[in-house]
Amino acid sequence: MSPVEFVDVATAKAARGVRMVASGMVPSPWSEAAKGLFRLQGVPVRVVRYSRDDAELAAWMRADNVPVVFHDDEPPRVHWAAITTLAARLGPPGALLPDDLDHRVRTVGLLNEIAGEEGLGWNARLLMLHASMTSGGQRGFPLPVAHYLAARYGYSAAIDIDRVRARIARTLAALAARLDGGREYLAGDRPDALDVYAATFLTPLCPIPESDCPRLQPLLRQAFATAHEAMGDAVPRALVEHRRRMYERHLGWPIEI
Numbered sequence: 001m002s003p004v005e006f007v008d009v010a011t012a013k014a015a016r017g018v019r020m021v022a023s024g025m026v027p028s029p030w031s032e033a034a035k036g037l038f039r040l041q042g043v044p045v046r047v048v049r050y051s052r053d054d055a056e057l058a059a060w061m062r063a064d065n066v067p068v069v070f071h072d073d074e075p076p077r078v079h080w081a082a083i084t085t086l087a088a089r090l091g092p093p094g095a096l097l098p099d100d101l102d103h104r105v106r107t108v109g110l111l112n113e114i115a116g117e118e119g120l121g122w123n124a125r126l127l128m129l130h131a132s133m134t135s136g137g138q139r140g141f142p143l144p145v146a147h148y149l150a151a152r153y154g155y156s157a158a159i160d161i162d163r164v165r166a167r168i169a170r171t172l173a174a175l176a177a178r179l180d181g182g183r184e185y186l187a188g189d190r191p192d193a194l195d196v197y198a199a200t201f202l203t204p205l206c207p208i209p210e211s212d213c214p215r216l217q218p219l220l221r222q223a224f225a226t227a228h229e230a231m232g233d234a235v236p237r238a239l240v241e242h243r244r245r246m247y248e249r250h251l252g253w254p255i256e257i
């Protein structure tokens with residue numbers, strides 16, 4: 001089986017091992033990170049592309065956002081931390097998350113700054129929603145999509161967008177500092193979960209031409225581009241190079257959704 005195999009819901013339900021429902025519309029950082037974690041661990045994953053209109057899929061997922069990860073008969077996992085811990089358990093000990101307690105606490109704290117509420121991905125999404133709302137839907141997502149996402153993920157007219165930008169800049173700086181001295185990975189001489197999250201969550205802040213993610217539709221490509229337009233200049237070059245390295249060596253390139 002290839003590292004990531006796209007299948008229909010019936011095939012995924014009938015299978016054992018790791019199966020996942022992931023975004024098939026955009027290279028959503030949470031979905032791409034989940035795929036990347038298992039790939040890095042050498043654990044094959046069957047992926048079902050999320051569709052809002054599929055009743056069988058909805059009944060299986062028991063959640064209304066993605067990714068949702070299934071392992072054998074265990075309950076579905078919907079949160080990045082639980083997904084990461086599962087991926088760590090299914091691969092070589094200490095490979096994805098450090099064995100040392102203090103080291104692990106620091107790593108998971110930084111992962112939360114990337115994937116948690118008010119983290120890098122959450123804040124990049126706020127930039128996209130801000131572009132939509134302040135342009136009447138001319139930029140960013142079309143207004144109906146923007147309003148739907150705004151109500152779910154913390155955007156309101158009262159938002160302090162400068163604070164959002166400052167948080168993004170601080171997180172990027174903290175990650176880039178780990179590459180000082182020309183280091184290739186963020187936490188040592190080989191990649192771990194932190195590298196997967198940093199690389200996949202940088203996607204909204206990077207240019208995303210068709211060649212980088214061929215299945216991304218033009219309208220959503222344009223929506224994604226607004227985060228890069230807003231803050232692409234603030235992304236340290238070392239992080240852009242790290243992302244490239246991660247995708248080319250470890251995650252698969254171009255991005256397949």
Ligand SMILES: N[C@@H](CCC(=O)N[C@@H](CS)C(=O)NCC(=O)O)C(=O)O
Pocket residue numbers: 028030064065066067078079080081115152
């Ligand atoms: N449940 C995830 C967060 C995932 C997330 O934010 N998913 C968004 C990505 S944009 C999503 O599915 N959005 C579509 C929707 O809410 O319908 C976690 O805590 O790790």
